Amino acid sequence: MKGLHLTADLRGVDPALAVMRDGEALAVLCREAVAQAGLTGVAELFHRFAPADAQSGITGVVLLAESHLAIHTWPELGGVTLDVYVCNYGADNSAKAEALMRALIDAFAPVSVSRQSLIRAAASTPAV
Amino acid sequence: MKGLHLTADLRGVDPALAVMRDGEALAVLCREAVAQAGLTGVAELFHRFAPADAQSGITGVVLLAESHLAIHTWPELGGVTLDVYVCNYGADNSAKAEALMRALIDAFAPVSVSRQSLIRAAASTPAV
Numbered sequence: 714m715k716g717l718h719l720t721a722d723l724r725g726v727d728p729a730l731a732v733m734r735d736g737e738a739l740a741v742l743c744r745e746a747v748a749q750a751g752l753t754g755v756a757e758l759f760h761r762f763a764p765a766d767a768q769s770g771i772t773g774v775v776l777l778a779e780s781h782l783a784i785h786t787w788p789e790l791g792g793v794t795l796d797v798y799v800c801n802y803g804a805d806n807s808a809k810a811e812a813l814m815r816a817l818i819d820a821f822a823p824v825s826v827s828r829q830s831l832i833r834a835a836a837s838t839p840a841v
Numbered sequence: 842m843k844g845l846h847l848t849a850d851l852r853g854v855d856p857a858l859a860v861m862r863d864g865e866a867l868a869v870l871c872r873e874a875v876a877q878a879g880l881t882g883v884a885e886l887f888h889r890f891a892p893a894d895a896q897s898g899i900t901g902v903v904l905l906a907e908s909h910l911a912i913h914t915w916p917e918l919g920g921v922t923l924d925v926y927v928c929n930y931g932a933d934n935s936a937k938a939e940a941l942m943r944a945l946i947d948a949f950a951p952v953s954v955s956r957q958s959l960i961r962a963a964a965s966t967p968a969v
Contacts, residue, residue: 714850714913714918714920714921720959722961723968755888755890755900756888757886758884758885758904760904762906772883772884772904772908774902776886776888776902778890780900780922781900781911781913783902783911783926785842785909785928794842794908794962796924796926798922802915823968824967824968825967825968826968827961827963829959831957831959833850833922834920839952839953840954
């Protein structure tokens, strides 16, 4: 469960990009980027919000053997949020997480991006 | 896309709890906690890792109208990681996110917890 969680919040993404509105196009991008990064997808779910017009965004997740990838697109705002969480159980997957995040950011070609990085399960305090 | 992303990494969870090993039990917990918090689930996916014995964990996600909930259980480590991300598009869902996280942590009754909180899409820098 120890691992690296990367987030990226993108702005200025062209809402006409297929991956912003087409669930299958987004799924193909995610599958290819996961495989290219050397990570292992085990299940996936993509949901398009109604009404299914040019303003409707998609939420998608790919469950990974190493944890998960989550994407939300907001065509009406030209925005995308990305989460890549990889556990480092057995191997350090940090470089693969970074490669996956980089590939996804590049695919959306945003004008600007806000990135954050969390170390997961590094320390804990008593639950109250 | 602006919103609040809460994470909690739990340790010292009883691996014999049904929600640690039984995908349907975990799904029921998530559905009820989402509804109780006043959030709206739109789709879900729960995956149990093979071999399906007492050592196999579950990865689950509930896609929300407000963004997503993601859970990974690690019975072999007595650990659980939780992510609750809510956008505040149209309404401030921060209190609902906190209520959902609190309910889930309570359900797992961990010995210790490591929590983090991210503000998503608050600011951005030029993409390079």
